[in-house]
Amino acid sequence: MNCSSCAAAMESLALPGHAGATVDVDVCRGCHAFWFDPRESLQLAPGSTLRLFSLIGETPKAGRTPLSTRLRCPRCRARLVLTNDLQRSTSFRYWRCPSGHGRFITFFDFLREKNFVRPLSPKQIEELRRNIQSVNCSNCGAPIDVSKESTCAHCGTPLSMLDMKQAETVVAELKRAAEPRPIDPALPLELARARRDVEASFAAETDWWREAGSTGIVEAGFSALMGWLNKSRR
Numbered sequence: 001m002n003c004s005s006c007a008a009a010m011e012s013l014a015l016p017g018h019a020g021a022t023v024d025v026d027v028c029r030g031c032h033a034f035w036f037d038p039r040e041s042l043q044l045a046p047g048s049t050l051r052l053f054s055l056i057g058e059t060p061k062a063g064r065t066p067l068s069t070r071l072r073c074p075r076c077r078a079r080l081v082l083t084n085d086l087q088r089s090t091s092f093r094y095w096r097c098p099s100g101h102g103r104f105i106t107f108f109d110f111l112r113e114k115n116f117v118r119p120l121s122p123k124q125i126e127e128l129r130r131n132i133q134s135v136n137c138s139n140c141g142a143p144i145d146v147s148k149e150s151t152c153a154h155c156g157t158p159l160s161m162l163d164m165k166q167a168e169t170v171v172a173e174l175k176r177a178a179e180p181r182p183i184d185p186a187l188p189l190e191l192a193r194a195r196r197d198v199e200a201s202f203a204a205e206t207d208w209w210r211e212a213g214s215t216g217i218v219e220a221g222f223s224a225l226m227g228w229l230n231k232s233r234r
Helices: 046-058 107-113 124-130 164-178 188-205 209-217 218-232
Strands: 009-017 021-028 033-036 080-089 088-096 103-106 118-120 134-136 143-145 160-162
Touching: 009 046, 021 046, 046 107, 080 143, 088 107, 088 160, 103 143, 107 118, 107 209, 160 218
Parallel strands: none
Antiparallel strands: 009 021, 021 033, 033 103, 080 088, 088 103, 118 160, 134 143
């Protein structure tokens, strides 16, 4: 299958679904996006959702391909329709095939759909402005002048961060669902400490701030979390 945006061949992942089913998810690492056939996103087992979560965290952020203004269905080549949706109180968007063949969604909006990302609070935005002048949008990659703006002027995405409390819960679920060996009893404490470290970084000038300025806030949170996750696998 070719990507709806750049037309390059997508990587196919066969992942466990609910009730013993297999879900085939197609990934374009260049465009930072997934293609889901109808209802595939909802059919993912917890461990599979976290596999995609880890894939996002491990994908290099440099060299991301800008999305085309005309996205095409990889099945029928119809033009995809931009669709806005809501998961609990979090808005996200995707591009759907008008004939019902599936949908194209960026990594960032997938994280929003799964409640991994939340907008910064006004207090956190003020802390951000005291530490760095510009960040890259975690959705489209465009620069955001944080001294003047709290949303991306290019795609309209608000300044956001990885929701470490939700990520803590999800990573613990990954360990339960995907690993045959017993869970390290210290894991919950390690994950809680990772969350506190990232959240506390809004009150201190650290290497985390420098990374946030060069790669993006969500990406910096991912780096912190993946470091703890990799440590827990040893």
